[in-house]
Amino acid sequence: MSDIEQLRNRINEITLHMTRLLKERTDIARQIGQLKKSSGLGVTDEVREGQLREEIIRLCREIGLDESLGKKFLNFLLNESVKVQSDGKQTHISIFLKAKEMERQGKKMIHLEVGEPDMFPPISAKAGLEEAFDTGRVRYGPTAGIPELRASLAEHVSKNFGRTVGPENILVTPGGRFSVFLAINTLLDPGDEMIVIEPAWPAYRECAINAGVKVRAIQTTLEGRWEPSISQIEEAVNANTKMIVLNYPNNPTGKILPPALQDQIIEIAKKNDLYVLSDEIYFLYAYGDWKSALASNYEKTVITQSFSKSHAMTGFRIGYTVAEKDTVSKMSRLQALCITNVAEPIQYAALKALNSDLSGFKRAIKSKIDTVVAEAKKINLEFEVPDGAMYVFARPKKEGFDGTSFTNRLLDSGVAVAPGEGFGNYKGFIRISVAQDEDTLREGIKILDSVLKGL
Numbered sequence: 001m002s003d004i005e006q007l008r009n010r011i012n013e014i015t016l017h018m019t020r021l022l023k024e025r026t027d028i029a030r031q032i033g034q035l036k037k038s039s040g041l042g043v044t045d046e047v048r049e050g051q052l053r054e055e056i057i058r059l060c061r062e063i064g065l066d067e068s069l070g071k072k073f074l075n076f077l078l079n080e081s082v083k084v085q086s087d088g089k090q091t092h093i094s095i096f097l098k099a100k101e102m103e104r105q106g107k108k109m110i111h112l113e114v115g116e117p118d119m120f121p122p123i124s125a126k127a128g129l130e131e132a133f134d135t136g137r138v139r140y141g142p143t144a145g146i147p148e149l150r151a152s153l154a155e156h157v158s159k160n161f162g163r164t165v166g167p168e169n170i171l172v173t174p175g176g177r178f179s180v181f182l183a184i185n186t187l188l189d190p191g192d193e194m195i196v197i198e199p200a201w202p203a204y205r206e207c208a209i210n211a212g213v214k215v216r217a218i219q220t221t222l223e224g225r226w227e228p229s230i231s232q233i234e235e236a237v238n239a240n241t242k243m244i245v246l247n248y249p250n251n252p253t254g255k256i257l258p259p260a261l262q263d264q265i266i267e268i269a270k271k272n273d274l275y276v277l278s279d280e281i282y283f284l285y286a287y288g289d290w291k292s293a294l295a296s297n298y299e300k301t302v303i304t305q306s307f308s309k310s311h312a313m314t315g316f317r318i319g320y321t322v323a324e325k326d327t328v329s330k331m332s333r334l335q336a337l338c339i340t341n342v343a344e345p346i347q348y349a350a351l352k353a354l355n356s357d358l359s360g361f362k363r364a365i366k367s368k369i370d371t372v373v374a375e376a377k378k379i380n381l382e383f384e385v386p387d388g389a390m391y392v393f394a395r396p397k398k399e400g401f402d403g404t405s406f407t408n409r410l411l412d413s414g415v416a417v418a419p420g421e422g423f424g425n426y427k428g429f430i431r432i433s434v435a436q437d438e439d440t441l442r443e444g445i446k447i448l449d450s451v452l453k454g455l
Helices: 003-039 046-063 067-085 092-104 123-134 147-160 176-187 203-210 230-236 259-271 325-339 344-353 359-378 403-411 438-453
Strands: 110-112 170-173 193-198 214-219 241-247 275-279 301-306 319-322 391-396 415-419 430-433
Touching: 003 067, 046 067, 046 214, 067 203, 067 214, 092 403, 092 415, 110 430, 110 438, 123 344, 147 170, 147 319, 147 344, 170 176, 170 325, 176 203, 176 241, 176 275, 176 301, 176 319, 176 325, 193 203, 203 214, 214 230, 230 259, 241 259, 259 275, 359 391, 359 438, 403 415, 403 430, 403 438, 415 438, 430 438
Parallel strands: 110 415, 193 214, 193 241, 241 275, 275 301
Antiparallel strands: 170 319, 301 319, 391 430, 415 430
């Protein structure tokens, strides 16, 4: 047998042995997940992961293995554990699907779980659809978007977000969610790390795990007004870190970071050559001192936007990305592979709707927030008054409160809210969406209070 055959056989033996160990590790991770669930613990434990990471670094140095490779392998294993332990985890989407199924069976349901504005899209969107159909604009189009929409979006961004951009900086996408997916899957590689400030919209973590990227969560607290510390972020950065995600106004808390703090975070990104992925789809509903991350003029900033919230066009599935030309090109190539292009008639609807007067939408959401805040205070929920967005992230004053079991119990009384565990290790919280008419919101909070009292 040749030397190369002997070495190949040895590699095969090692690979098979590693696979058996992976099976054993996965079984143990599943057991740990079950114990965590029964004990009310969250899936991730950043302290424990950090300790293991330090041990891996020491071992790599002892045996002469490249530290980056060792950490990438660890990140793969940690992500697999998260997948196993997250099985059955409740999110706003899972509750929404349950609520819709109950409705199909005849149950009356008040939807306070999803952020779908109850306003109707601007009438100009209809005109755009009609015009597209009447003029035959119903064909394949450029992957990055029709030129007219990209140009209009560039003007809109330059006017409103503190930085001048051109059409080449715009990618039209089927909703903001797909912008996030594209950014993570084109800019990061398996084994890379991404920092997410929690509580956070679950899609960031889910997209990262799908791409083999490890999420390093920065835990913030109600007592700390949902603000991360600079030291937390600095300590989370290492050689494998490639991106930090911002989302302000925040989903689920409605928090807006003080501009000076946001600037400090972006400076950390600059210092460490990280991408900044800033999800700003709630920009219209900012009632505090907010500014776009674009205003920093940092070239590795990627902004995701959507017509879903600002224009109440959730069902149209259209959003856009703002980034450097090379980043747009990379994301566009993956979009071409996945969907070819956003439907041409939908783009014309967005083009017509873009510059609509949205001041009424903004006033309506603020009034709804004020209504929910007033009602939530009456029933002694603990929360930070939102600076924007369309949610109240609240904690009932009940010892051992489990937001997940409560959410499922509340469904039986005809109200759907989102469990806090969908946004990180916040099982004692619930998220209340204000995207309903105000009478419905009051009725929903009243029912929520009666179920709380019955615990």
